[in-house]
Amino acid sequence: MTSPLETAEDLAGLKRVVIEPLTRVEGHGKVTLLQDQEGHIRQARLHIAEFRGFEKFIQGRPYWELPVVVQRLCGICPVSHHLAAAKATDRLVGVTELTPTAEKVRRLMHYGQTLQSHALHFFHLASPDLLFGYDDEVHHRNILGLIQDHPELARQGVLLRKYGQEVIRVTAGRRVHGNGAIPGGVNKSVSPEERDTLKRDIGQVVRWGTEAVELIKRLFTHQLAYHSRFGSVPANTLSLVRGDGAFELYQGALRARDPEGRMIFDQVADRDYGEHLREAVKSWSYMKFPFIAELGPERGWYRVGPLARVNNCGFFPTALAEAERREFIALGKGAPVQSALAYHWARLIELLYCAEAIENLLEDPDISGDDLVTRGELQPSGIGVVEAPRGTLFHHYEIDSEGLVTKANLIVSTTNNNQAMNESIRQVAREYLDGNELTEPLLNRIEVAIRAYDPCLSCATHALGRMPLEVVLVDAAGGVVDHRYRQWDGGSSTLSTER
Amino acid sequence: MGPELVNRLKGEQDAGAYPELDLLTDFQPQVEHALDLRQRSWVLIADASLRARPPFELTRMRPRRDPSFTTHALTPAAVLQVYREIEGAEPPATVLLAIRGYRFELGEGLSAGAATNLTACLRWLRRLLATEASRWDALLRHAPG
Numbered sequence: 001m002t003s004p005l006e007t008a009e010d011l012a013g014l015k016r017v018v019i020e021p022l023t024r025v026e027g028h029g030k031v032t033l034l035q036d037q038e039g040h041i042r043q044a045r046l047h048i049a050e051f052r053g054f055e056k057f058i059q060g061r062p063y064w065e066l067p068v069v070v071q072r073l074c075g076i077c078p079v080s081h082h083l084a085a086a087k088a089t090d091r092l093v094g095v096t097e098l099t100p101t102a103e104k105v106r107r108l109m110h111y112g113q114t115l116q117s118h119a120l121h122f123f124h125l126a127s128p129d130l131l132f133g134y135d136d137e138v139h140h141r142n143i144l145g146l147i148q149d150h151p152e153l154a155r156q157g158v159l160l161r162k163y164g165q166e167v168i169r170v171t172a173g174r175r176v177h178g179n180g181a182i183p184g185g186v187n188k189s190v191s192p193e194e195r196d197t198l199k200r201d202i203g204q205v206v207r208w209g210t211e212a213v214e215l216i217k218r219l220f221t222h223q224l225a226y227h228s229r230f231g232s233v234p235a236n237t238l239s240l241v242r243g244d245g246a247f248e249l250y251q252g253a254l255r256a257r258d259p260e261g262r263m264i265f266d267q268v269a270d271r272d273y274g275e276h277l278r279e280a281v282k283s284w285s286y287m288k289f290p291f292i293a294e295l296g297p298e299r300g301w302y303r304v305g306p307l308a309r310v311n312n313c314g315f316f317p318t319a320l321a322e323a324e325r326r327e328f329i330a331l332g333k334g335a336p337v338q339s340a341l342a343y344h345w346a347r348l349i350e351l352l353y354c355a356e357a358i359e360n361l362l363e364d365p366d367i368s369g370d371d372l373v374t375r376g377e378l379q380p381s382g383i384g385v386v387e388a389p390r391g392t393l394f395h396h397y398e399i400d401s402e403g404l405v406t407k408a409n410l411i412v413s414t415t416n417n418n419q420a421m422n423e424s425i426r427q428v429a430r431e432y433l434d435g436n437e438l439t440e441p442l443l444n445r446i447e448v449a450i451r452a453y454d455p456c457l458s459c460a461t462h463a464l465g466r467m468p469l470e471v472v473l474v475d476a477a478g479g480v481v482d483h484r485y486r487q488w489d490g491g492s493s494t495l496s497t498e499r
Numbered sequence: 500m501g502p503e504l505v506n507r508l509k510g511e512q513d514a515g516a517y518p519e520l521d522l523l524t525d526f527q528p529q530v531e532h533a534l535d536l537r538q539r540s541w542v543l544i545a546d547a548s549l550r551a552r553p554p555f556e557l558t559r560m561r562p563r564r565d566p567s568f569t570t571h572a573l574t575p576a577a578v579l580q581v582y583r584e585i586e587g588a589e590p591p592a593t594v595l596l597a598i599r600g601y602r603f604e605l606g607e608g609l610s611a612g613a614a615t616n617l618t619a620c621l622r623w624l625r626r627l628l629a630t631e632a633s634r635w636d637a638l639l640r641h642a643p644g
Binding site for chain 1: 523530533
């Protein structure tokens with residue numbers, strides 16, 4: 001059920017607080033809070049402006065450009081878009097099964113991408129909150145503060161990122177916006193020299209992954225009751241799983257469970273997603289609210305991403321990650337774990353899994369094979385689904401007889417998590433902000449909840465551009481009490497405050 | 500324009516020029532890019548800018564903590580700061596080369612004005628790269644911007 005804080009009953013006399021740290025040129029994200037005279041929160045909403053310009057932009061372009069051009073959607077997970085589009089174009093060229101080399105090289109690329117993205121997410125964006133506390137001074141509560149106070153940890157985060165980027169460079173052909181995956185396969189395999197270079201450091205990467213899970217366990221269980229409640233909402237979960245129910249990031253079928261862990265559906269082919277998922281529209285948000293058709297919009301919203309995936313799968317196919325999953329799942333005492341901050345724990349179990357999976361693939365001779373591409377007959381429609389670092393990512397294209405795109409629909413992780421993120425910030429607002437003067441550390445708790453799900457809204461806004469930051473505090477009469485604005489332009493920035 | 504600049508220099512390098520130049524392209528500066536600064540004498544970071552005076556501006560970069568940690572793209576100054584803190588040493592001399600661009604719509608090619616600015620920048624860079632690195636400090640003082 002959605003929270004009563006979604007819409008206030010009576011807007012009269014309510015003070016409006018806007019947190020707007022997520023703005024982009026064509027679309028933006030912000031949080032609005034309505035507070036009454038006694039400081040009680042009456043309404044809390046996360047608004048993300050979903051801009052459909054990218055889908056429009058690719059209409060009329062040839063399908064074979066898609067895996068490269070869609071990478072412009074996101075600077076953090078371009079490989080996820082690359083692979084989702086590649087899987088969709090596989091279908092467009094009539095290919096349902098890749099060669100072993102093509103599939104394994106793509107998997108390697110995907111694991112490298114997930115490893116580096118999770119390392120960035122946890123070490124650089126989220127861990128300062130957990131290590132320093134939400135009330136820490138804002139200029140210290142960041143990656144540079146982390147480097148200063150925990151240099152070895154920060155160094156590990158940097159080197160994990162670097163390793164993941166190297167895996168991407170080797171498999172995608174370039175450091176940025178690679179073209180490794182093509183319709184029906186890949187355009188290169190991994191040379192023995194490249195494989196040996198990656199093998200040299202993978203043992204260390206697995207050890208760091210293990211240590212990272214130990215760290216988040218210590219941080220989470222240090223204040224177990226608090227962390228378990230923070231942003232906790234009873235959500236359905238959606239993710240890909242393998243045919244045998246194993247954890248899966250690249251190729252699988254859809255599974256959904258309810259908040260108690262009961263199966264809603266399982267082994268739904270990704271191309272049939274439209275039969276089970278719908279998108280609702282709300283008057284106050286530009287972004288749609290997907291829901292499970294069987295349950296309807298009120299009860300059918302769901303969560304995607306690491307927390308959903310680890311809750312949803314039956315087991316991890318690698319030993320270290322599976323041992324960690326068992327310990328994690330025990331937290332839920334038989335039901336899915338629902339705390340927003342448990343995302344970080346699940347995320348690091350996935351990071352460890354990716355390290356193990358890379359290690360296994362580097363021992364597989366198929367990654368250096370030369371059978372790269374499968375061919376078939378052109379089809380009018382193609383759907384590709386992968387588990388991106390932040391959750392399930394759908395790419396759906398239709399083409400004409402010339403191979404030009406006539407229709408495109410992308411459902412990104414942030415859209416899938418829209419209602420769940422809204423519910424979590426309402427829980428945080430109710431639990432920690434209600435009745436209080438809204439200070440920066442308190443407002444930061446709202447951002448902590450959002451960061452747990454998804455600190456990157458560029459996929460959701462489907463836009464690229466400069467990123468201003470604006471926070472406006474408005475009193476009951478509508479007057480501006482405080483206004484802070486930061487403008488970015490490439491390499492420079494200014495921060496100004498008005499009163 | 501940054502990748503285009505690199506592509507053109509790469510073409511000249513393939514023909515035998517600039518043997519000591521290492522060319523890298525990336526999308527958004529992040530912490531791991533501090534590791535790319537290791538063992539460099541000079542670093543030139545080239546990017547398009549909406550605010551630079553045409554044809555291009557040069558800015559000597561110093562390590563600095565700034566609010567770019569809240570985004571997925573650190574500023575060059577913040578990357579230098581990361582280098583200083585994880586390496587425990589001062590970063591190499593770094594210059595930001597901001598080439599004036601005008602339009603940044605998806606799928607758009609170089610505008611005529613941007614192409615002119617890029618050509619001017621390349622001409623200046625070729626002169627710089629033909630000069631001993633020990634004299635770069637003096638050259639950079641008299642560069643546009």
